[in-house]
Amino acid sequence: MTSLTLDTHLGAVDALEFGPRSSQIDLVLCIQGKSPNTDVVTEWHPLARLLQDKSIRVVVPNLHSNERTRPGTISQEDFDRLVLGALTQLKVKTLLCLCGKSWGGGRCVAFLAEHPTAATSLMLIAPSLKETTAGMVSDVAQKRTLLAWAWDDTVVPIAAAQPLLEAFGHPGGDDVPGTASAAPSTVEHGLLTWITVDVGDHRIVPEYLPALVKWVTPAPPPCKMCAKLAALPADCASLGDAGLQAAAAAARASAGVLWEDSFWLVMHKRPPCGVVGHLQLISKRHFQGPSTFSNAEATIFGVTLRRCERALEQATGCDRVYTAALGSPKSGGHFHAHMMPVFDDKPPEEVTGTPFDIFLQEKLAADGVEGAAADEAECARVAEAWRFAMHDPRGPPNLP
Ligand SMILES: [Zn+2]
Numbered sequence: 001m002t003s004l005t006l007d008t009h010l011g012a013v014d015a016l017e018f019g020p021r022s023s024q025i026d027l028v029l030c031i032q033g034k035s036p037n038t039d040v041v042t043e044w045h046p047l048a049r050l051l052q053d054k055s056i057r058v059v060v061p062n063l064h065s066n067e068r069t070r071p072g073t074i075s076q077e078d079f080d081r082l083v084l085g086a087l088t089q090l091k092v093k094t095l096l097c098l099c100g101k102s103w104g105g106g107r108c109v110a111f112l113a114e115h116p117t118a119a120t121s122l123m124l125i126a127p128s129l130k131e132t133t134a135g136m137v138s139d140v141a142q143k144r145t146l147l148a149w150a151w152d153d154t155v156v157p158i159a160a161a162q163p164l165l166e167a168f169g170h171p172g173g174d175d176v177p178g179t180a181s182a183a184p185s186t187v188e189h190g191l192l193t194w195i196t197v198d199v200g201d202h203r204i205v206p207e208y209l210p211a212l213v214k215w216v217t218p219a220p221p222p223c224k225m226c227a228k229l230a231a232l233p234a235d236c237a238s239l240g241d242a243g244l245q246a247a248a249a250a251a252r253a254s255a256g257v258l259w260e261d262s263f264w265l266v267m268h269k270r271p272p273c274g275v276v277g278h279l280q281l282i283s284k285r286h287f288q289g290p291s292t293f294s295n296a297e298a299t300i301f302g303v304t305l306r307r308c309e310r311a312l313e314q315a316t317g318c319d320r321v322y323t324a325a326l327g328s329p330k331s332g333g334h335f336h337a338h339m340m341p342v343f344d345d346k347p348p349e350e351v352t353g354t355p356f357d358i359f360l361q362e363k364l365a366a367d368g369v370e371g372a373a374a375d376e377a378e379c380a381r382v383a384e385a386w387r388f389a390m391h392d393p394r395g396p397p398n399l400p
Pocket residue numbers: 223224225226227285286287332333334
């Protein structure tokens with residue numbers, strides 16, 4: 001956490017900055033409630049610290065640090081100018097999230113209605129909506145929004161949430177105070193996440209924090225392997241039409257699918273490829289490794305691997321097949337088994353002098369080492385021979 005001065009059109013405003021100081025990192029901006037009391041001025045700090053731990057950058061201005069920007073005094077127009085100026089100073093076009101508590105919540109709603117591209121999401125804790133219009137509320141209902149409130153809030157009673165809930169199409173009525181349970185209740189309704197606690201008064205209570213952190217933190221990048229599978233032509237196996245099924249199978253084959261069933265599919269390693277006949281048995285479902293196989297996957301995997309590797313021996317005439325399955329973070333943590341044909345009379349280029357050298361041929365090819373890349377036509381020929389062996393009714397047999 002470091003101190004920061006926002007150079008606003010109304011003069012300097014003190015702020016605290018949490019997390020990495022880089023304009024490349026997603027920024028969250030938190031706007032306080034109206035009171036100058038320290039517990040209100042610092043009320044966003046616990047959330048800011050937790051987001052900092054997730055490598056998210058958070059800026060919390062203290063609008064009471066300048067007479068002209070004090071909550072309750074500053075006009076909406078000046079507030080908007082101040083926020084836009086802060087974004088320019090912080091070199092950010094769009095906030096990951098704009099957060100407002102009470103007075104700050106009302107200001108954030110009005111700001112985002114006017115400047116919808118300034119933030120991708122909006123977090124409101126017991127916002128004071130006295131000065132916001134129905135039009136503003138329906139404008140922000142186009143935005144991913146989190147709304148949190150305590151049933152016993154005496155400063156801004158929870159009934160004030162109704163226009164916002166209605167703007168998001170939330171039916172309301174079902175949510176009634178419970179029996180002073182400490183656990184928050186969370187309802188997802190389209191773009192709205194609606195969190196309530198029985199007891200919390202007009203505060204950002206610690207019980208909110210885990211849900212707030214989870215909601216703000218961006219989803220991890222999608223798995224590369226899942227994206228690769230999703231990009232294949234559609235699989236029409238579930239359709240009854242034989243013509244459609246055949247057309248789909250042909251389209252998937254031309255996209256590199258050599259064989260598949262409901263759980264697995266097999267493809268030859270794409271260029272750069274270091275080993276002719278390097279096949280990958282890829283799970284259709286996303287999971288990291290055998291410890292998270294479903295019962296069906298666990299049951300069928302051994303038989304599938306046996307069939308695939310027998311076909312690889314048959315197609316290549318290799319002496320044996322080496323198998324490795326890592327599910328590394330680099331691949332998206334998606335299970336796939338590498339099947340490598342090994343020839344005793346054609347040992348791999350030595351890298352470590354161990355049997356692992358067969359796998360390291362891929363590293364040499366990826367690094368562009370001269371002569372390391374396998375011949376593409378040869379890879380295609382072996383892939384076709386393997387496909388034939390898998391589909392040939394005479395072999396490879398599923399025999400003991
Ligand atoms: Zn995946």
